[in-house]
Amino acid sequence: MGGQGTGRQRNQRCFRSADELKTLFTAKGVLENPRVIAYCGGGISATVDALALTLIGHDNVAVYDGSMSEWVRDESLPLITGHE
Secondary structure (H helix, E strand, O other): OEOOOOOEOOOOOOEOOHHHHHHHHHHOOHHHOOOEEEEOOOOOOHHHHHHHHHHOOOOOEEEOOOHHHHHOOOOOOOOOOOOO
16 A cells, blocks of 8 residues: 555544544455555655554554665566556
């Protein structure tokens, strides 16, 4: 999941309710995966989604701390941009 900001309420300093989080993550298909690797531009924002997932009981979560800033530097790795 790519830094989608699902966990936090906009302009608030708290997480959405567990029911809201489950609804949002389910709508994005995230909860269908046994393991989730959260990423963002630099590895910091992804921690919000990772924590939100653990708050609702989805414990098999990791954060790719290198995130996109590391991934795009390695030309041997796959990268899809745009709507495909």
